[in-house]
Amino acid sequence: MRVLGIETSCDETGVAVYDTARPGSAGLRAHAVYSQIALHAEYGGVVPELASRDHVRKLLPLIRQTLAEAGLGLDEIDGVAYTAGPGLAGALLVGAGVARSLAWALQVPALGVHHMEGHLLAPLMEDDPPQAPFVALLVSGGHTQLVAVEAIGRYRLLGETLDDAAGEAFDKTAKVMGLPYPGGPQLAALAESGHPGRYRFSRPMTDRPGLDFSFSGLKTQVLLAWRNSDQSDATRADIARGFEDAVVDTLAIKCERALDAAGSNTLVVAGGVGANKRLRARLHEIAAKRGGRACFPRPSLCTDNGAMIAFAGALRLQAGQHEAAAIKVMPRWDMATLPPLAAAGDWGLGNRES
């Protein structure tokens, strides 16, 4: 089954074709992402109305480009998957409207995908995918969650952030030190040249039991450290390193606890912060020490993209799930309300031939 995936929940227009007849990463026939970062940079954050309008401008050309790269005609698409939420309502509606119209015209089934389920399943697109049960760490700009995954669609929330998401903490901390939006990846790059240990920030909520997170206090600690410093480039890098070490340590400690709580040695990591090199290295180390493994999507599939939506949609469409031809989006959407893909006890990734 060849599924066209469309992602427009925030400031990236993503399109991809996933083909379930091809195993693993070969299933990804083509994918393209257009980032609106330059458009929003002068405002210091995403402007929802500008985001919607830019999706309108970019989505159809990107669909044509992706199909051409996949060497497929529209008539060779068997289903359409789009992000139905969570996200910005106007931006979601652009993707949902185009996806639904296309599916209607082509007379193929269509399905609204949960953006975080897309992130969560992205590592399974790689070769030698992990099998459930496993623990997933979802770390994006909007979410920080630890989820026990029993099967596709069977998700149990173990813990989440009580305030800022990990990516949001990276972005806000970067802003405090004068880095341009979106600062997360730039802060991480700066941390590479910083000296470890010159600045030490707290590891929030690791001194008590539990799997929840709180990152908002960290940016205040950084703000105070930055204000009281010489504000040189070297100091900025040292503070960036101290901040990154604090976030990585905190996430790592909670991941170990979550693996213990779930009785698992398989950790799946997804979402934009999953592209962070130091976090990847640390979580690989933790999993290896337990005799298990940590699985990540390739860095380009950690941040928002159409491939994860095509893949998650393909699994559900292939299992016979699809929705009536209504354009519906869910700007807020609890992942625990998703229908399971397979019967209890069955993992759901089973036979992927079509």
Ligand code: KG4
């Ligand atoms: O998953 P994503 O692309 O969008 C959301 O669904 O939120 O995640 C974006 C977030 C941003 O906050 C960005 O700063 C962060 O991921 N991010 C990183 C890195 N790359 C992206 N944070 C730390 N290190 C990175 N290398």
Ligand code: ZN
């Ligand atoms: Zn995302």
